[in-house]
Amino acid sequence: MIRLEHVNFAYHEEPVLRDVSFTVAPGETKVILGTSGSGKSTILKIILGLVTPSSGRVMINGLDVTTAREKDLRALRKKIGMVFQGGALFDSMTVAENIGYYLLEYTDQPLSEIEQTAREILRYLELSEDLLDVLPDELSGGMQRRVAIGRAIAAENPSIMLYDEPTTGLDPISTQKITELIVKLQQEKGVSSIVVTHQITDAFDISDRFLVVHEGRVVFDGNAQELLDCRDGYVCEFLRPYLDSVKALPLKTGQ
Ligand SMILES: Nc1ncnc2c1ncn2[C@@H]1O[C@H](COP(=O)(O)OP(=O)(O)OP(=O)(O)O)[C@@H](O)[C@H]1O
Ligand SMILES: [Mg+2]
Known part of the structure; x- marks a missing residue:
């Protein structure tokens, strides 16, 4: 459904994404975590074909958006619902x-x-x-x-939903309503989704699949338990402030 393969991207020679690869299966929700400036919004722009990587492949619903014609890109974008930052x-x-x-x-x-x-x-x-x-x-x-x-x-009843920080700045009740809506869209309409968020505790309510980006690189790609086991130094450091609250939550499994 969504597959990035060895994607590199730079703004004015400054690398923003470095060798980014990951897959979102049909009907799956992937949460992207990472600090400000790590490249999360850029990944969504690449999926929409709004910016073109300098190298690598981006397959969306079987179409390589890096080489697709504008007409095919337009048709594809109609199948993607984007909630901007x-x-x-x-x-x-x-x-x-x-x-x-x-x-x-x-x-x-x-x-x-x-x-x-x-x-x-x-x-x-x-x-x-x-x-x-x-x-x-x-x-x-x-x-x-x-x-x-x-x-x-x-x-057009999208088959893919991309959410860029949908809950940032909201109170806990509004946040919960948004996360419930994201889960409902996945369960009832079977959409594949990517949710970019800073809020780790909400992330665990949304999905069991996580990607952590740091300085344009994927430093983690796996499920909630693997994330909490954090073997990578950066991932552990990133998670540490949240770990106590997250460990108290029941984990979603099998999504
Ligand atoms: N239009 C642009 N021109 C130049 N540099 C840009 C542009 N857009 C983004 N960048 C740079 O690319 C890097 C990644 O930006 P991006 O917006 O993808 O980060 P992000 O992870 O979404 O951050 P945030 O959490 O703050 O939204 C940053 O260093 C940013 O300064
Ligand atoms: Mg962003």
Whole structure:
């Protein structure tokens, strides 16, 4: 489904990703952990074909995005729901227009149908339909993130979801709602997902598959138990502040 093979990438000669390889199987959720600047968002941009690696292969749904034509890339992107870092909604558009953005922009669907889709999605997000005509700045941070996920799933029933720090800056209850939504999308719609996060404790609620990146390299790729056993010096150091709270949590298995 998603496979990166020996991907290298640099901004202005400065290496950002170094020999990055990993796979996300169909229906699997992979959590990417790493400190600020380690290259996490860049990995998502590479998967979307927004930036091109200097070497390596990136296979998404059988298409090599590093060599694909723009037309094929566009078709592929429709199958990928992206929730950008910060959740960025369009401030001057209502919730309904935000959720229906891709339908308004790229399809000929009549407004009444788009509004119906927006209603269904609000229900799926467990948000009130009364929010349809509300502007984003009237919503709480947690609601805005859920609407951003709604916008990502509205377009074409995506088979891949990419989330860039979907819970950063949210309170524990809003965070839990987002993690539940991510798990629900995986379980009910069978999407493959990548979730970039700084919040290790939430990561364990989301999945059992982890990737840790450090200075553009993959320093860990494995399951929760292997992560907690941390054999790599950097991974242990990274985890240490969190270990006590994480070890108290029941681990997800078999995902
Ligand atoms: N447009 C750009 N031009 C130049 N350098 C960039 C650009 N975007 C990112 N970088 C650099 O690439 C590196 C990786 O950035 P990236 O955004 O992938 O990190 P990240 O792991 O997502 O960080 P964060 O957790 O802060 O979001 C950083 O050193 C960053 O400064
Ligand atoms: Mg980032």
